Amino acid sequence: MNTSHLMRRVAAVAAAAVLPVSLGVLAPQAFAEDTDGPFGPGCAAVPAEGEGSLDGMADDPVATAAANNPELSTLVTAVKKAGLVDTLNNAQGITVFAPTNDAFAKIPKADLDKALADKATLTKILTYHVVGERVDKAALADGSFETLQGGTVTTDGSGDSFEVNDTAKIVCGDVPTSNATVHIIDTVLMPK
Incomplete structure (x- = not known):
């Protein structure tokens, strides 16, 4: 039971880390590049x-x-x-x-x-x-x-x-x- 709980917790932490990165929250450089160029x-x-x-x-x-x-x-x-x-x-x-x-x-x-x-x-x-x-x-x-x-x-x-x-x-x-x-x-x- 502890192993199952630990696995869910690791999965939740990983998901919490991946989501902001995919939205550019932890990767401002990648997000900023989208704003460069013609204006x-x-x-x-x-x-x-x-x-x-x-x-x-x-x-x-x-x-x-x-x-x-x-x-x-x-x-x-x-x-x-x-x-x-x-x-x-x-x-x-x-x-x-x-x-x-x-x-x-x-x-x-x-x-x-x-x-x-x-x-x-x-x-x-x-x-x-x-x-x-x-x-x-x-x-x-x-x-x-x-x-x-x-x-x-x-x-x-x-x-x-x-x-x-x-x-x-x-x-x-x-x-x-x-x-x-x-x-x-x-x-x-x-x-x-």
Whole structure:
């Protein structure tokens, strides 16, 4: 009888230990890893499957990854017109603040058409969206970064809410590609 009681007690103690571990209570590191990765309300607009999904974008260089994401088609058109596809795809360890189609739609059509027709202006605008190092969420709280255009972008915020240059909100941040970190933004940044 004592053996049976002891066995039940050992089983109960084992179950009490296993349950919290399986729920992440005793293993906070495993639980914390689930919260890393892309963040922001705009991540829901990224396709759930396929090459344009968050997982699909991680396999490709940044310009190719953007081309597969329907939310970034206007940006991709601009990158192609500026002749920057190979430059972006071959760069290593960069960050791209990628304006959505809606961000480009905020620009009056005549102004957008004029910029798209002027390769020098377009290149200046687009390279202002690219930082020559990887910038992840941890660096966004109070950041200042030199762009490939030669200007500076600033970031500020906390939690899952960050802004760039006090004008653009990051709607889906920390999106990985094979050569870059992408922060999808809701406004086109304009160099000074």
